Amino acid sequence: xxxxxxxxxxxxxxxxxxxxxxxxxxxxxxxxxxxxxxxxxxxxxxxxxxxxxxxxxxxxxxxxxxxxxxxxxxxxxxxxxxxxxxxxxxxxxxxxxxxxxxxxxxxxxxxxxxxxxxxxxxxxxxxxxxxxxxxxxxxxxxxxxxxxxxxxxxxxxxxxxxxxxxxxxxxxxxxxxxxxxxxxxxxxxxxxxxxxxxxxxxxxxxxxxxxxxxxxxxxxxxxxxxxxxxxxxxxxxxxxxxxxxxxxxxxxxxxxxxxxxxxxxxxxxxxxxxxxxxxxxxxxxxxxxxxxxxxxxxxxxxxxxxxxxxxxxxxxxxxxxxxxxxxxxxxxxxxxxxxxxxxxxxxxxxxxxxxxxxxxxxxxxxxxxxxxxxxxxxxxxxxxxxxxxxxxxxxxxxxxxxxxxxxxxxxxxxxxxxxxxxxxxxxxxxxxxxxxxxxxxx
Amino acid sequence: xxxxxxxxxxxxxxxxxxxxxxxxxxxxxxxxxxxxxxxxxxxxxxxxxxxxxxxxxxxxxxxxxxxxxxxxxxxxxxxxxxxxxxxxxxxxxxxxxxxxxxxxxxxxxxxxxxxxxxxxxxxxxxxxxxxxxxxxxxxxxxxxxxxxxxxxxxx
Numbered sequence: 195x196x197x198x199x200x201x202x203x204x205x206x207x208x209x210x211x212x213x214x215x216x217x218x219x220x221x222x223x224x225x226x227x228x229x230x231x232x233x234x235x236x237x238x239x240x241x242x243x244x245x246x247x248x249x250x251x252x253x254x255x256x257x258x259x260x261x262x263x264x265x266x267x268x269x270x271x272x273x274x275x276x277x278x279x280x281x282x283x284x285x286x287x288x289x290x291x292x293x294x295x296x297x298x299x300x301x302x303x304x305x306x307x308x309x310x311x312x313x314x315x316x317x318x319x320x321x322x323x324x325x326x327x328x329x330x331x332x333x334x335x336x337x338x339x340x341x342x343x344x345x346x347x348x349x350x351x352x353x354x355x356x357x358x359x360x361x362x363x364x365x366x367x368x369x370x371x372x373x374x375x376x377x378x379x380x381x382x383x384x385x386x387x388x389x390x391x392x393x394x395x396x397x398x399x400x401x402x403x404x405x406x407x408x409x410x411x412x413x414x415x416x417x418x419x420x421x422x423x424x425x426x427x428x429x430x431x432x433x434x435x436x437x438x439x440x441x442x443x444x445x446x447x448x449x450x451x452x453x454x455x456x457x458x459x460x461x462x463x464x465x466x467x468x469x470x471x472x473x474x475x476x477x478x479x480x481x482x483x484x485x486x487x488x489x490x491x492x493x494x495x496x497x498x499x500x501x502x503x504x505x506x507x508x509x510x511x512x513x514x515x516x517x518x519x520x521x522x523x524x525x526x527x528x529x530x531x532x533x534x535x536x537x538x539x540x541x542x543x544x545x546x547x548x549x550x551x552x553x554x555x556x557x558x559x560x561x562x563x564x565x566x567x568x569x570x571x572x573x574x575x576x577x578x579x580x581x582x583x584x585x586x587x588x589x590x591x592x593x594x595x596x597x598x599x600x601x602x603x604x605x606x607x608x609x610x611x612x613x614x615x616x617x618x619x620x621x622x623x624x625x626x627x628x629x630x631x632x633x634x635x636x
Numbered sequence: 637x638x639x640x641x642x643x644x645x646x647x648x649x650x651x652x653x654x655x656x657x658x659x660x661x662x663x664x665x666x667x668x669x670x671x672x673x674x675x676x677x678x679x680x681x682x683x684x685x686x687x688x689x690x691x692x693x694x695x696x697x698x699x700x701x702x703x704x705x706x707x708x709x710x711x712x713x714x715x716x717x718x719x720x721x722x723x724x725x726x727x728x729x730x731x732x733x734x735x736x737x738x739x740x741x742x743x744x745x746x747x748x749x750x751x752x753x754x755x756x757x758x759x760x761x762x763x764x765x766x767x768x769x770x771x772x773x774x775x776x777x778x779x780x781x782x783x784x785x786x787x788x789x790x791x
Contacts, residue, residue: 195789195790196787196789196790197789200789205787208787209786209787209790273641282740283737283738283740284738285705285706285707285737285738285742286706286707286738286742287738287740287742288740288741288742288743290740291740291741292787295783296787316641322740323652323687323689324689324701324739324740324749324752325740326752326753327752327753327754327782327783357639359639359640361645361648361649362648362649362652363648363687364648364651364652364687364688364689364690365687365688365689365690366686366687366688367737378648379645380642380644380645381642381644381645381646381647381648381683382644382647382683383682383683383686384686384687399641399642440742440743442707442742442743442745443706443707443710443742443745444710447788447789448707448742448743448744448745448788449743449787449788449789450743450787450788451788451789466789480706484705484706484738515742517706517707517742519710523710528706531704531705531706531709532706535705535706535737535738538737539737541686
C-alpha cells in the first residue's frame with residue numbers, strides 16, 4: 195500500500211510487474227485508449243490546447259511549461275522531431291529510472307500524444323547508457339507498440355506516421371542538457387550549442403524539435419484523457435499535478451514517492467521517507483538534486499514542496515530529488531564531492547566552467563587538507579560568481595550554485611575545518627547501516 | 637543506421653557494437669565501424685573518447701562501476717569501492733573496477749553496477765561475494781538486484 199500522503203497517478207499499479215507489458219498496461223490502466231481517441235477524434239490543436247491549459251511544468255529541472263514549449267514549434271511540412279530526455283544523470287535523481295522500468299508504455303503513449311501535438315514524425319528516447327536494464331525494457335515495449343499498430347506508418351488507420359527509436363547514450367552527464375543531447379543523438383561528442391536558436395526552431399538535424407523529460411511525457415496521457423481541470427485539482431496553482439520525488443541520503447526509507455506538488459517538505463522527509471536515523475538531526479538538504487543550492491533544515495523543512503516556494507527560498511525544485519544530509523555530514527567534504535562531479539562532467543567547451551570547476555576542486559582539496567588561508571573562502575565564492583551565467587549551458591552554474599550556497603551558509607564549518615583538518619567529521623561513510631527495506635520482492 | 641535520418645547518428649550504437657565484439661573500442665574495431673558508416677576512424681575515436689562507458693584501452697571482461705557520488709558516499713561508497721578493488725585482486729585482468737559518478741540509484745545506496753546491472757544496498761563484505769560469484773560463473777547477489785525490488789513504501 196502506498197503511504198497515506200502519497201498520490202499515485204504516474205505510479206498507479208506500478209507495483210504490478212504485469213504493467214510493463216502491453217496487455218497489462220491495457221488491462222490495469224486502460225492503456226492506449228487515450229491514444230486511440232486522440233488519433234481518431236482530436237486535431238493537433240485540441241491536444242496542444244489541453245497540454246497548454248493544464249499548466250504542466252517540465253519535470254527535468256527547468257520547470258518550463260510543457261504545452262508552451264510544444265506551441266513554439268513552427269507549423270509546416272518540414273521534418274519535426276520529438277526527443278524524450280531519459281538521460282537522468284543528476285546526482286540524487288532516480289525517478290525516470292523507476293517510471294521506465296515499471297511503466298514503459300505510459301511513456302510511449304505520452305510520446306505518441308506529444309508527437310501529435312507537435313506534429314512530429316520521428317521520435318527518440320535518449321536513455322543514459324548506464325540504464326541498460328531499463329533500455330532493454332523500453333526496447334521490448336516499443337516492439338510491442340509497433341506490433342499493435344500504435345507506432346509506425348498509418349497509425350490506427352489515421353494516416354499519421356511515427357517512428358520511435360530507443361537510443362542509448364554512453365555515459366556523460368552533459369547529454370542531459372538538451373542541446374548536448376541533440377549533438378549526442380547526431381552522433382557527435384555531447385557539447386552544448388549556443389542558444390538561440392532554441393531547439394523548438396532549430397534542433398535535431400536542424401529541424402524543429404520538442405525535447406521533454408520522461409516524467410513530463412508520462413503525464414501527457416492522463417492530461418489528454420481527463421483534461422486540464424482534472425489536472426489542476428492536484429498540486430498548487432503554479433505547480434499543478436503530482437511529482438515523483440526521489441529521496442535519498444540520510445533518511446530511513448529512501449526511494450521514489452509520488453506526491454501532490456505543494457506538500458509540506460517536512461511531511462515528505464519525515465512522514466514518508468522516515469526522517470533521519472535515531473539520535474540524528476537533519477543539517478541541510480538539496481531540494482532538487484545536487485545542482486540546487488542547499489537549504490538548511492531551518493530554512494527549508496517548513497516550505498511547501500513546489501516550484502515557486504523553492505525558487506522563493508533561493509533554491510529550486512529542479513528534477514525533484516531530495517538529498518538529505520544529517521549532522522554527521524561534513525559540509526566542506528560534501529562541497530568537494532559535489533564539485534568533483536561537475537569537474538569530471540564538464541565537457542570543456544566553455545572556459546568559465548572548464549577552469550572554474552577545476553580550480554574549485556583544487557581549492558576545496560586544499561581546505562580539507564588544512565593548507566588553505568581564510569582568504570581562499572572568498573576566492574572560492576568569487577569563482578562561483580564568475581561562472582554563473584557565463585557559459586553556453588548551466589553545468590557550471592550547477593556547481594557554482596550549491597557550492598556557493600554551502601560556503602555562504604556554513605562558513606564557520608569551513609573555517610573550522612581549514613584550521614583543524616584533523617578534527618573534521620569522518621569524511622567517509624557518514625550514514626551507517628543499511629536503510630530499512632524498501633518493499634517486498636516484486 | 638537505417639533507423640536514423642542521418643547515418644552519423646549511429647556512431648554511439650556502432651561503438652557499443654565494437655565494444656561488445658572486442659571487449660573495448662579497439663583501433664581495428666573502430667576502423668571497421670568507420671568503414672561501414674563512411675566516416676573517418678578519427679571521427680569515431682573522438683566520439684569514443686568523450687564518453688565514460690566507451691573504453692579506448694583494454695578493460696576486464698567484468699565491469700564493476702561503484703557509485704561514489706553524494707548519496708552513496710554518505711552511506712559508505714568509498715569503503716565499498718576499496719573492497720571491490722581488493723577482492724578483484726588489483727591485477728586480475730578479468731575485472732575492471734572503477735569509481736563512477738551518480739548512477740541514478742540513490743535509493744539503494746551504496747550501490748554498484750556489475751556488468752550493466754544494478755545491485756544495492758551493498759555491504760563492503762558483499763564485494764568479495766560478488767567477485768567470487770563472477771569467477772564461478774554464478775548469478776551475482778540475487779537478493780540485491782535492483783530488478784527484483786518493489787516500489788518504495790509498499791511494505
